[in-house]
Amino acid sequence: MLTSLRGRLFIGLTAIIVLMGAVGGTFTYFWAYSEAIEMQDSVLIQIGSFALNASIRQSGLVNGVDADSEVAVVELGDAPRGSADDRRLWGLKDGLHNDVRQGQPVRVLLRTRPDGSRFAVTQRTEIRTEIAADMAIRTLLPIAALVPCLLLVTGLVIARSFRPMLRLAGNLDARQADDIGELTAAGAPSELQPFLGSINGLLERMRAMLEQQRRFIADAAHELRTPITALSLQAENLDPLEVAPPMRNRLDALKSGMRRTKHLLEQLLALARQDAAPAAASEAVQLDMIAKGVVADLLPEASARSIDLGFTMIEPVTVDGDPFAIVSAVRNLVENAVKFTPDGGNVDLGVYGEDGKAVIQIEDSGPGVPPQDLGRIGEPFFRGCQPSGEGSGLGLSIVKRIVDQCGGSILFENIAGTGRSGLRVTVKLPAADR
Ligand SMILES: Nc1ncnc2c1ncn2[C@@H]1O[C@H](COP(=O)(O)OP(=O)(O)OP(=O)(O)O)[C@@H](O)[C@H]1O
Ligand SMILES: [Mg+2]
Structure with missing residues (x-):
């Protein structure tokens, strides 16, 4: 049949x-x-x-x-x-x-x-x-x-009549995995309208469900933040006390557990916020100044581990976006580079304009990312097949969403060269025309 x-x-x-x-x-x-x-x-x-x-x-x-x-x-x-x-x-x-x-x-x-x-x-x-x-x-x-001739014309008419259906399927296929925006009914034949209506209804319900989920995560993270902060404070208060060495070890473990939990909550909240905001107040943001600020913030940690953190190139470039979001994206990327680079390594930043785009490139001298993980490191909670170091696995998901919202692109590639290793992350954002 x-x-x-x-x-x-x-x-x-x-x-x-x-x-x-x-x-x-x-x-x-x-x-x-x-x-x-x-x-x-x-x-x-x-x-x-x-x-x-x-x-x-x-x-x-x-x-x-x-x-x-x-x-x-x-x-x-x-x-x-x-x-x-x-x-x-x-x-x-x-x-x-x-x-x-x-x-x-x-x-x-x-x-x-x-x-x-x-x-x-x-x-x-x-x-x-x-x-x-x-x-x-x-x-x-x-x-x-x-x-x-009739057969040819019939074939052409049939193919033409079905084209809107194929176009619709193509549009659906070409969508990003997380794109659940409405399907446009314009140009579709009237026979397809009920079908389109049903799909759009389904998408609408999915959007509502995702929104509910996101709000739940944000609320939960927010609610948990206060007690965790209080607990951390209590643990810090124990610091000056004279305690036996085994006790000191447990106290340190407790404190680092608290720190990790706090970090996870911060990242969860940031992710939920990114998902919610249809690009919050967009304004002209100086990408080079942001990069300088982030580097200045992370410099103490880098120099404590003898990591040479600095710029190979920096040009004034401006992008349109939410300044807090862009700071968060740059910070996450530079933090990763510093975190995964062994002591005594290098982290180099380049900020420049190219073909109407503002580019920020971060290279480190760490181990890079195994090729099979490269496509997945932007997924929430994915920390590689063999996780190393501390982290929640949410940093790059946050970065990806911010870059998407700005209409930019992000590329992860391993640095290949004799005697060199590391990860190169290139983010391109539409430059704001001043
Ligand atoms: N510069 C890098 N060098 C090597 N591996 C990296 C680098 N940046 C990211 N990765 C890999 O990608 C994973 C995901 O990174 P991501 O920033 O999302 O999470 P995280 O750093 O583990 O946690 P978080 O950023 O929430 O603290 C990391 O766990 C790590 O395996
Ligand atoms: Mg990270």
Whole structure:
């Protein structure tokens, strides 16, 4: 059973067109054939009328008619004589008959002149049918040409009619995994509208559900922040106290656990905020100044680990966006670079303009990201197949969403070169025109 609507339509219409062509063709053929036979009879009758009044009476092929048609006049005289064929002809009445001459079937017209002499106009039946079939076949040519044309047009019309459906499916396929915006109904045929309505209803429900989920995460993170801060403070308060070394170890473990939890909550909140905001107050932001600020913030940590953190290139470039979000994105990227670079390594930043884009590039001398992880490091909570160091795995998801909201792009690539390793992250944002 054919499941494609297009295939079914095409096969159905093809069958109808071919059937109509065959039936129409057969009728036309036989009709044209019998007309051609009649026409040849009337040629015999016309020649008979000429021969009736002709002054020269002579048997032989008639000139002036198509030579192939082999129309002949046979003078029979005024009494039966000559060959057996001639004598049999004499025996026939005036008019059209089918007869045999020299063993071959012929069509004959017999006429008698006023003076009593008779003659016959003859034509071989085989030639007549040949001519008639030839003429009938020629009437089929237009039908034979029309059928493929009709099939072609039908195919084109069907393909065209289904194009909006394919376009719609293409649009859906091309969507980002998290794009659940409404499908546009403009230009879609009316038969598709109910279907589109249902899909849009479903998307609407999904949006509401995601929004609910996001709000729940944001609320939960927010609610948890206060007690965790209070707990951290309590733990810090224990610091100055004189305690036994095993106790000190547990206290340190407790404090680092608190720090990690706090970090996770901060990241969760930042992610939920990014998901919520349809780009909060957008303004002109100086990307180079932001990068400088972030580097200045992280410099103490970097120099404590002898990491050379600095710029290889810095140009003033401006982008449109939410300044807090952009700070958060740059910070997450530089933090990663510092975090994953071993002590004594390098983290180099470049900030510059290129083809109407503001570019920030961060290179580190860490281990880079295993190729199989490269495509996944932007997923929430993904920290690589073999996680190392501390972290919630949310940093790059936050960065990705911020970059998306600014209409920019982000590229992660491992630095390949002799004796070099590390990750290069390139973020391109549309530069603001000042
Ligand atoms: N510069 C880098 N060098 C090597 N691996 C990296 C680098 N940046 C990111 N990664 C890998 O990508 C993973 C995801 O990074 P992401 O910033 O999202 O999470 P995180 O740094 O582990 O946690 P968080 O940023 O929330 O503290 C990291 O766990 C790490 O495996
Ligand atoms: Mg990170």
